[in-house]
Amino acid sequence: MALVEAWNVTHAYRRFPGRRHPSLSGVDLAVEPGECWGLIGPNGSGKSTLLRILAGLTTPLTGDVAVAGHPVGTRAARRVVAYVPETLRWPRHLTVWAALRELAALGDVRDVEARVQRVLRLLGLQPLVRRQLGSLSLGQARRVVIAQALMDDARVLLMDEPFSALDSLVLHDVTSELTERLARGAAVLLASHRIEDLRRLATHILVLREGRVVRVGTADELLAGVTGRDALVHLVGSADAAPSGRSA
Amino acid sequence: MGLLVAAVTFYLRLVTWRHLLAAAGTGLLIGGAVVSLPVSEPELAARLFSGLLAGAGAVFVLPLAAGVPTDDRRGGFEQLVLVRAVPSWSLALGRCVGAIAGGAVLLFSIELAARFVAAQAPMPDEIVGTKMIESADGITSWRFGLPEGTGGPFDLVVETVMLYGGTSELELDVRRGGQEQTVVRKVRQQRRLAVPVPALAASRGDLFVTLRPGRELVLADVSPRLVVGTEALGYGSLGLPMATVRRLLLGLITVVAAACAFRFETACLAGLLALVMPRQDGLVWSISVALLLLVGVLGTALVRRQALP
Numbered sequence: 001m002a003l004v005e006a007w008n009v010t011h012a013y014r015r016f017p018g019r020r021h022p023s024l025s026g027v028d029l030a031v032e033p034g035e036c037w038g039l040i041g042p043n044g045s046g047k048s049t050l051l052r053i054l055a056g057l058t059t060p061l062t063g064d065v066a067v068a069g070h071p072v073g074t075r076a077a078r079r080v081v082a083y084v085p086e087t088l089r090w091p092r093h094l095t096v097w098a099a100l101r102e103l104a105a106l107g108d109v110r111d112v113e114a115r116v117q118r119v120l121r122l123l124g125l126q127p128l129v130r131r132q133l134g135s136l137s138l139g140q141a142r143r144v145v146i147a148q149a150l151m152d153d154a155r156v157l158l159m160d161e162p163f164s165a166l167d168s169l170v171l172h173d174v175t176s177e178l179t180e181r182l183a184r185g186a187a188v189l190l191a192s193h194r195i196e197d198l199r200r201l202a203t204h205i206l207v208l209r210e211g212r213v214v215r216v217g218t219a220d221e222l223l224a225g226v227t228g229r230d231a232l233v234h235l236v237g238s239a240d241a242a243p244s245g246r247s248a
Numbered sequence: 249m250g251l252l253v254a255a256v257t258f259y260l261r262l263v264t265w266r267h268l269l270a271a272a273g274t275g276l277l278i279g280g281a282v283v284s285l286p287v288s289e290p291e292l293a294a295r296l297f298s299g300l301l302a303g304a305g306a307v308f309v310l311p312l313a314a315g316v317p318t319d320d321r322r323g324g325f326e327q328l329v330l331v332r333a334v335p336s337w338s339l340a341l342g343r344c345v346g347a348i349a350g351g352a353v354l355l356f357s358i359e360l361a362a363r364f365v366a367a368q369a370p371m372p373d374e375i376v377g378t379k380m381i382e383s384a385d386g387i388t389s390w391r392f393g394l395p396e397g398t399g400g401p402f403d404l405v406v407e408t409v410m411l412y413g414g415t416s417e418l419e420l421d422v423r424r425g426g427q428e429q430t431v432v433r434k435v436r437q438q439r440r441l442a443v444p445v446p447a448l449a450a451s452r453g454d455l456f457v458t459l460r461p462g463r464e465l466v467l468a469d470v471s472p473r474l475v476v477g478t479e480a481l482g483y484g485s486l487g488l489p490m491a492t493v494r495r496l497l498l499g500l501i502t503v504v505a506a507a508c509a510f511r512f513e514t515a516c517l518a519g520l521l522a523l524v525m526p527r528q529d530g531l532v533w534s535i536s537v538a539l540l541l542l543v544g545v546l547g548t549a550l551v552r553r554q555a556l557p
Contacts, residue, residue: 055331057552073552079333089323093264098257099325105253106339107332148328 001069003080003156003187004031004054009063011049011211023049024060024211031204033155033185036178038192038202038219045208047191048086051158054189055083067156079108082154086161086191088145092134096125096144099133100151109152119147122177124170139165146174157181157188163197175200199223250334254342255349261316262350271357274304278358279365282481290371290485297366302492304362305355306523310499312354313347314507314515321551330552340508340544347504348497355496363486370478374405377457377472386466392455392474400447403475404457407440407468417462424448424455435465445474494533498540499523505540509547 006029012020024046031037039047052058053065056073070076090099100119104112120126123143133141142165149157157178163171178188178201192198198205198219205222207215215222278300287293320326329339377390406418420431420443427448433441445457455474461467503519
């Protein structure tokens with residue numbers, strides 16, 4: 001059974017009463033345990049919207065979405081999902097420790113202290129544990145965002161540009177952690193502009209353009225011979241209308 | 249468990265050392281206002297105190313409570329909360345409980361600081377006169393039992409009723425010991441006079457005053473009072489009426505329930521409306537609170553599926 005399943009998902013943002021701006025059109029997706037799907041596409045292609053729908057934070061206009069067999073947005077689905085948003089402004093006066101503890105406790109995490117200590121070590125946040133979140137640099141704050149997603153054993157990790165602003169040391173550790181989780185049967189959906197991030201982790205690639213799936217396939221197929229700044233053009237620009245997003 | 253966590257975290261976000269310091273500062277300002285304003289009656293001072301305290305509670309505590317969830321939602325932190333397995337009802341009720349606990353602590357801090365200062369407000373130490381004689385033409389004689397060693401001068405507070413407007417006179421014959429002195433005071437449309445009464449130095453014993461109102465002047469049917477000094481208002485005179493506490497509590501719950509789904513300004517406006525609602529009996533108040541909690545739960549559930557940064 002696929003861990004993440006989406007059929008004919010459409011979404012549109014309401015701009016004026018009665019008018020909508022489409023953001024996703026007819027997206028299909030099926031992610032099996034152990035797979036890491038890279039979502040790639042130009043700005044505004046719907047990557048973040050798709051991740052928010054899978055996280056249960058946005059309701060699709062049409063279509064069905066299920067996570068680990070449960071309808072998305074239900075409590076059962078939320079138990080297996082961890083989410084890393086692209087942008088986040090932390091409450092300024094909350095400390096790193098307090099924020100992670102609060103989120104761990106709200107997520108029914110067992111052994112809160114141990115879990116929080118573990119992610120602090122993993123993301124190199126121990127020197128910052130008593131610092132207020134408003135005083136952190138962009139990279140440090142980004143690490144905290146990733147840390148909160150790795151506190152429990154979520155089976156589905158939804159990560160929107162997670163590696164921006166991370167240094168190579170932390171990036172290496174996070175990548176190792178994700179690889180281990182994939183080996184244990186987790187599923188990861190990773191939206192990124194950076195081909196090297198996808199090359200590092202992704203088993204499959206989903207290419208979005210203007211809310212539609214324009215290309216889908218394994219990472220080996222789609223990223224072979226693709227390098228540098230022309231990668232996105234190669235993946236998005238030269239594609240025709242897409243098949244559905246079922247894994248090959 | 250989620251309810252407890254939501255309550256504790258909300259409480260800790262509300263009761264920070266910054267907010268406690270600000271609350272104490274606000275309380276000191278309120279106390280200073282009570283001390284500095286020309287209020288000479290303890291009841292009036294107490295009403296002023298409770299009015300300022302209720303106003304400060306509304307202006308200080310309610311926006312802080314509204315700010316926690318609305319700021320989290322605006323910044324995107326709320327996404328990380330809503331994506332977790334905690335039920336919407338736990339979140340909403342926990343927030344309300346945390347807000348009530350935190351709001352109560354902040355309000356208590358304001359009151360404590362305000363009471364500390366306002367209790368020092370000087371209030372006139374008054375002796376109420378005992379009527380000795382009253383004649384048909386309105387002349388009255390009063391006795392004021394002065395404690396041993398009380399010197400002077402004093403102020404005599406007399407309530408009056410002007411019959412036909414304009415001006416009149418009030419003549420006072422003051423006797424103490426073997427000494428006597430007459431004081432004349434012009435009265436112009438005043439309902440309350442404070443007439444300086446001479447010390448009649450070195451005299452001991454009670455003070456006797458005969459009041460002779462002029463034409464068109466009638467003394468009110470209230471005993472005159474002799475102000476012999478000042479005394480501190482005292483802690484016992486000050487407090488917050490229970491009706492005001494219930495109103496503030498309703499405002500706090502309204503603000504938090506509204507903040508679960510709406511913007512900061514909307515939540516504050518809702519809280520303000522709750523504060524100015526007519527007085528409610530216990531049953532209506534309880535039903536209002538229950539409905540507000542329901543609004544909070546529904547609001548959280550609704551926002552949960554649309555929580556965009």
